[in-house]
Amino acid sequence: MTDFDDATWAFLENEKLEQTRDYLRRGRPYAGLAPAELEPRWVAAFRDFAADVGDDDDLVRMFDLEAEYRLRGLRLPEELVAAEQEALDRGMTDWLAEDPDSWDDMADQVMDEIAAFTVDAATASKS
Secondary structure, eight states, rough: OOOHHHHHHHHHHHHHHHHHHHHHHHTTTTOOOHHHHHHHHHHHHHHHHHTTTTTTTHHHHHHHEEEEHHHHHHOOOGGGGGHHHHHHHHHHHHHHHOOOHHHHHHHHHHHHHHHHHHHHHHHHHHH
16 A cells, blocks of 8 residues: 555545534434444435535435444445445546546545645655
């Protein structure tokens, strides 16, 4: 693994922690659901997100349900949304082919976020 891979992994893990923190601040609304009730809600949230990637409400709902899964130590039932994930992957590939400049701008933004996170983490560990 390279330093960049390590930084990317740490950044993504931090994103999950922040999503979990935000979910807890909202009062952990899915805490009372049984696992059998949690699964169809997460599948629906993922499908809603995949159908309209720009809808922030769908994204927050999906992240909240994922946070509940993490808090319980449960694995996401990703196999139930394989078709939707494949469609998202194809959409990303199409986006890259159709608008490489926009794709590059998004990639640059993510790289900047990872770099800022890495600097912040290094600074925090020294203090």
